[in-house]
Amino acid sequence: MSEATATAGATAPKAVEGSLNFIDDRLGSTTFFKRNMKKVFPDHWSFMLGEIALYSFIILLLTGTFLTLWFKPSMNEVIYNGSYTHLKGVKMSEAYASTLKISFDVRGGLLMRQIHHWAALLFMASILAHMLRVFFTGAYRKPRELNYLIGINMFILGMLEGLFGYSLPDDLLSGTGLRITQGVLEAIPLVGTYGYMFLFGGEFPGQDIVPRLYMLHILLIPGLLLGLVTAHMMIMWVQKHTAMPVKNQTEQQVYGYPFYPVFMAKTGAYFLFTFGVIALLGAFAQINPIWLFGPYDPGAISAGSQPDWYMGVLEGALRIMPNWEVSAWGHTVSFNVLIPALVPLGIVFGGAMAWPFIEQWVTGDKRHHHVNTRPRNAPIRTATGIAAVTFYGLLWLAGANDVLADKFDLSLYATTWFFRVTFFVGPFLAFVITKRICLGLQRKDAGIIGHGVESGVILMSPEGEFSERHEPAREEQKAVLLSKENTRPEPPQRDANGIPAAKGPLGHLRSRLNRAWTFDDVPVEEHEHGGHAEIEGGKQSHEIKH
Amino acid sequence: MRRITAWRRRPWAGYAVVLAALAAIGVIYAGFSPQTGRAEAESTAQAAQDLKNGQQLFNKNCASCHGLNAEGTKDAKGKPIAPSLLGVGAASVDFQVSTGRMPAMSPGAQFPRKTPIPAFNTEIKTDYEEPAKRKAAEQQKAQAEKNLADLRAYISSLGGGPGVPPASATDPSKGDVALGGKLFRTNCAQCHNFTGQGGALTGGKYAPPLSKSDVTPTQMYEAMLTGPQAMPVFNDTTLTPQDKQAIISYLVQTREQPNPGGNGLGRIGPVSEGLVGWLVGLGLLVMAAMWITAKKPKKLKKS
Incomplete structure (x- = not known):
């Protein structure tokens, strides 16, 4: 523990103390800063995934502001007469024409457009990767459920933000996406037509949609996202970051580096890395070449029309859905559009949001958790995640x-x-296989703790018998392996007097799920005595039977 | 003179003068034109020989499926194996054979583009250093061109049909690119993709890519005119020759146009962009994160 306190106790040099005094004289914040500058951050590469999202969000705000200087959110028809000769004399909306202008006539405009778009792809990709990290390590557990929910909602907002954003240039590809959006809105029973007319302000595509999406894209959703990002960061700061199960890390004390100077330098450098990668992509990889797609025309479509990746799930659901439609009393319910639009993402997001609470209910674990679980040590959770x-x-x-x-x-x-077929079979198979792999890895851990690590040294006994010497695991490795919390026995079904516990149907379901969660757990623990201890001591070798 | 004056006023006099003039022109033309009779006879003989060559090529390469008289064949159940070639025209023959689709290798959902068989391969390499080799290659190429022309002539002789477009009609530098883009997006992009990268169709069929330089303007024109395999026919009333030339100009100029934004990523839109975003973008950043976290500060000053 001494190392932890030493690293946590590092303080700022004189130069920083001076400026802190300046601020303190005016805002009275010394104690706040003193406390927070020393805040300890645990170290693991996967903790940086969320930061990619934060930094690409900043890049999105900056490049987006640049683009608003030239973009005209208008559906007025103009005849193009810019420098892209392949579209000269073609009728198009002002929105499309101004996007062409940004791409070909504004200095640095194409680079900014491409950086903006790549940053958007990476923003969404890193949120998803970050969320998977949080899920598989159990970092969403009490007390962090709220922050987890905020994260999922930011992803959903990001999907809308992206859809509205790439629809703005009014090119043929994004127009196709808007057409599907219109179809989905119309497919909602009873209010569908009203919803569609309300959003589009008339028949598709109409004059209003681009200005409306523009307002949502540059004002409302970024505002909401900014608010949620702030809340996410503040909650994280207050609750402290979770840590990986390493030596010196406990539930009571965070082991890592102080915010100032170590973590600040790392995260600052990581912003530069993020910006660098996005700028490289923006400079060398062409994205959304709207001049090749042409202006939107409701009568035209292209082969290979896909949305950006984060909408791909919806596209896929729509593509494999059978053509089911029910007509009754003069109304049509289009299940062929409604189901793909609502069900798959409903399962994924609804399931993800409900999961922390379901897990708490099943395991009865209401404790605070600050140390992450290794995915293999929660096989049901990991398998469910892989199935998703x-x-x-x-x-x-x-x-x-x-x-x-x-x-x-x-x-x-x-x-x-x-x-x-795989839509139904795939997740089930993934669940079974992942669970088996997790249990296998648990057995391997139990083996290492029980028998030690294979040393690669082969010994021959005087009788001519060969055996491999096993050595005890290093302290660091042991700390990681022994971080597994072996399942606690379920409370007995009958109390001391033989009276069964009172349970309703839900209670019975809960018991069954609890048993499913724990029954095949492999205990990983050190044996204090018996044949294994001798081998752990490394003094002599015996034949080892596995 | 009185007699002539009197004849001049007869009703038939005008006809007589026209007849006399025609006769005179005929006699003069016959005197001036060089050996017409013999030349015609010679070219007819040559044409007959070419047709014979065309027929021989047909019998050797095509007749096994299309029938000895190009009438098409059917299997035992009456399902067509190969269509009749009566009236398909020279354009169709030129397209199918010059793209190597015919003679076909094996029946499938669709016949793929491949290198034409040697007898019809007009794209062979001729720029050899050695004169002998070069001469042989040039000769082979000339023969292939002649073979193709003879085969075209033979099939047209069986029942007419659209001919091979002249070079002036397919020149990609002459068409209206903007119009061509519009027409392409309305008529062609739904199968061939925005930029002609091709796309999947039903039942294992596909729209081939038009973005490679081996798809010649003439082949594009012929494809529109004859509608090979899964492609519909765009005849001259649907797409006028000017429209066709515009589409050709759009395709050729677009595929020759560099990508201003860097690597085009195959020009197929968001699928490859997403792939690059995840693999390259996130991949690089994960590596950076691993590198940064692997850097441990040596010593921290104690407070």
């Missing part, structure tokens, strides 16, 4: 089924049926 990843991933791939069919010489219909 499989579910999402299959729909994601299905969204690109025509590109897959074209590039890999497959039959388009075969891909559709493949995804229709």
